[in-house]
Amino acid sequence: MWRGLWTLAAQAARGPRRLCTRRSSGAPAPGSGATIFALSSGQGRCGIAVIRTSGPSSGHALRILTAARDLPPARHASLRLLSDPRSGEPLDRALVLWFPGPRSFTGEDCVEFHVHGGPAVVSGVLQALGSVPGLRPAEAGEFTRRAFANGKLNLTEVEGLADLIHAETEAQRRQALRQLDGELGHLCCGWAETLTKALAHVEAYIDFGEDDNLEEGVLEQADMEVRALEVALGAHLRDARRGQRLRSGAHVVVTGPPNAGKSSLVNLLSRKPVSIVSPEPGTTRDVLETPVDLAGFPVLLSDTAGLREGVGLVEQEGVRRARERLEQADLILAMLDASDLASPSSCNFLATVVASVGAQSPTDSSQRLLLVLNKSDLLSPKGPGPRPDLPPHLLLSCLTGEGLDGLLEALRKELAAVCGDPSTGSPLLTRARHQHHLQGCLDALGHYKQSKDLALAAEALRVARGHLTQLTGGGGTEEILDIIFRDFCVGK
Ligand SMILES: Nc1nc2c(ncn2[C@@H]2O[C@H](COP(=O)(O)OP(=O)(O)OP(=O)(O)O)[C@@H](O)[C@H]2O)c(=O)[nH]1
Numbered sequence: 001m002w003r004g005l006w007t008l009a010a011q012a013a014r015g016p017r018r019l020c021t022r023r024s025s026g027a028p029a030p031g032s033g034a035t036i037f038a039l040s041s042g043q044g045r046c047g048i049a050v051i052r053t054s055g056p057s058s059g060h061a062l063r064i065l066t067a068a069r070d071l072p073p074a075r076h077a078s079l080r081l082l083s084d085p086r087s088g089e090p091l092d093r094a095l096v097l098w099f100p101g102p103r104s105f106t107g108e109d110c111v112e113f114h115v116h117g118g119p120a121v122v123s124g125v126l127q128a129l130g131s132v133p134g135l136r137p138a139e140a141g142e143f144t145r146r147a148f149a150n151g152k153l154n155l156t157e158v159e160g161l162a163d164l165i166h167a168e169t170e171a172q173r174r175q176a177l178r179q180l181d182g183e184l185g186h187l188c189c190g191w192a193e194t195l196t197k198a199l200a201h202v203e204a205y206i207d208f209g210e211d212d213n214l215e216e217g218v219l220e221q222a223d224m225e226v227r228a229l230e231v232a233l234g235a236h237l238r239d240a241r242r243g244q245r246l247r248s249g250a251h252v253v254v255t256g257p258p259n260a261g262k263s264s265l266v267n268l269l270s271r272k273p274v275s276i277v278s279p280e281p282g283t284t285r286d287v288l289e290t291p292v293d294l295a296g297f298p299v300l301l302s303d304t305a306g307l308r309e310g311v312g313l314v315e316q317e318g319v320r321r322a323r324e325r326l327e328q329a330d331l332i333l334a335m336l337d338a339s340d341l342a343s344p345s346s347c348n349f350l351a352t353v354v355a356s357v358g359a360q361s362p363t364d365s366s367q368r369l370l371l372v373l374n375k376s377d378l379l380s381p382k383g384p385g386p387r388p389d390l391p392p393h394l395l396l397s398c399l400t401g402e403g404l405d406g407l408l409e410a411l412r413k414e415l416a417a418v419c420g421d422p423s424t425g426s427p428l429l430t431r432a433r434h435q436h437h438l439q440g441c442l443d444a445l446g447h448y449k450q451s452k453d454l455a456l457a458a459e460a461l462r463v464a465r466g467h468l469t470q471l472t473g474g475g476g477t478e479e480i481l482d483i484i485f486r487d488f489c490v491g492k
C-alpha cells in the first residue's frame with residue numbers, strides 16, 4: 001500500500017502529461033533513418049511539379065543542388081538555380097522551400113522544389129537528388145507514414161488525408177476534410193480520457209478501498225461515466241453506415257415494369273449512353289452499373305431488367321438479377337409509365353415493390369424509395385392527373401427533360417439521408433474499422449457492467465479503452481496514474 005502511494009507521488013511529481021498522445025507506439029524517433037524524396041504532384045507534363053524531401057539530409061541536399069553555403073529562410077519561397085551536383089549542369093530555375101523540423105508535414109526537415117513540370121526537368125532533379133549521399137526514393141505513402149510516426153497525424157487523420165486525395169464528389173471532400181481536421185480522432189481521445197478516468201476510479205478503489213482518505217462514491221462515479229459513454233457510442237454506431245456509404249458510394253437502383261423508361265433515366269442521370277433504349281419491352285437484361293455524381297453525392301447507379309412474369313429464360317434470369325440487386329439498394333428509384341398506370345404490370349409493381357418498401361418503418365437501415373412517373377409528356381394537359389390513390393410521387397419526362405430538376409432535388413434530399421450530411425452533425429464513421437472498434441468498445445463496457453469482480457471490471461475498461469486508442473492508432477497505458485492523482489487526492 002505505502003509503496004503504491006509513493007509511486008503515485010513520484011508520478012505526480014513528474015507533472016501532468018497529455019492524455020491522448022498522437023505518438024504511435026514503437027514508432028521510430030523523428031529524424032532517424034534515411035532521407036526520402038519523391039515527385040509529389042501528378043505524373044506527366046504540367047505547369048509546375050512539386051518534388052519534396054524529408055529526413056535529416058534534406059538541408060544538405062538543398063545546399064548541394066543550389067550550390068549555396070547557406071539555407072534559404074525557413075518557410076519562405078526563394079527563387080534558386082538548381083544544378084546537377086555531379087556535372088554542375090543547370091537543371092531549372094525553381095522555387096525552393098525549406099521547412100526545418102519539427103514544423104513540417106512529416107515533423108522532419110523537409111524541402112520542396114517547385115520546378116517547371118517538363119518530364120526532363122523532373123527526372124533531372126530526381127536523379128540529382130538520388131546522387132546525394134543519404135537520400136533514397138520514397139516508398140508509397142512514406143511521407144504520411146513518417147508524419148504519423150512523428151505524431152503529426154493520428155490514424156483517423158491519415159485516413160482522412162487518403163480520402164481527401166481520392167475524393168471525387170463535393171460531399172466526399174467535405175467528409176474527408178472533417179476527418180483530416182481530426183474531429184473523429186478528438187472525439188475518440190475524449191472518450192478514451194473518460195475511460196481512463198473511470199479506470200482510475202476503479203483501480204483506486206482496488207488499491208485503497210479501505211483507506212479512509214479515499215473520496216466516497218468513486219465506483220458510482222465510474223459507473224455514471226460508463227453509462228454516459230454507452231449512450232454516446234450507441235448514437236454514433238446507429239449512424240455508422242452513412243459515413244461508409246459516402247466514402248464508397250450509395251447504391252441507387254432503378255426498377256419498374258418493362259418499358260417504363262428506366263434505361264432512359266439512367267442515361268439521363270449519368271449523362272452517357274450506359275444502357276440500350278428501345279421501344280421493345282425487355283431490352284435490359286443484365287444489371288448495368290455506373291458510378292455517378294448525383295447532386296454532390298457519390299452513387300453507384302444500377303439499371304435493371306423490367307419486372308414481369310412469364311417471359312423467356314434469358315429475361316427470367318434478368319428479372320432474378322434485378323430482384324437481387326434491389327435487395328442491396330440504399331435508395332430505390334421506382335419508375336412507372338404515367339400513361340400506362342392501369343396496366344397489369346404497373347398495378348402489380350405498385351402492389352408489390354412500392355407497397356412493401358413504403359410499409360417499412362423509416363429506420364436508418366431501411367431502404368428508401370422515390371416513385372417516379374415517367375412519360376409525363378404523354379399525359380394530356382387538360383385531362384385528369386394520374387390515379388388519385390397513388391403514393392407520393394414525382395412527374396418526369398425523360399424525353400423533354402421536364403421534372404428533372406425536381407427529381408434531382410428529391411434525390412439530393414434522399415441521398416443526404418442515406419449518406420449523412422458531412423458538413424453538419426457529429427463526425428461520421430467512414431470505415432468498417434471505425435465501426436469495429438466502437439462496437440468492441442461498447443461490448444467491453446457491457447462486460448464491465450456485468451462483472452461482479454472489480455479486477456475483471458477494470459480489465460473490461462482497459463479493453464474498451466484499447467479499442468478507442470487503436471481507432472486513432474495510439475497506444476500507451478501509463479497515463480492512468482497521472483489521473484489518479486490529478487482527479488482526486490489519495491492520502492491528503
Ligand atoms: N414519350 C416518351 N417516351 C419515353 C420517355 N422515356 C422513355 N421513352 C421511350 O420509352 C421506350 C422505353 O424506354 P427504355 O428506356 O428502353 O425503357 P426501360 O424501362 O429501360 O425498358 P426495358 O429495359 O425494356 O425494361 C423507348 O422507346 C423510349 O424512347 C418519355 O419520357 N416520354
Ligand SMILES: [K+]
Nearest residue numbers: 278280281283
Ligand atoms: K425497352
Ligand SMILES: [Mg+2]
Nearest residue numbers: 262263283284
Ligand atoms: Mg432498359
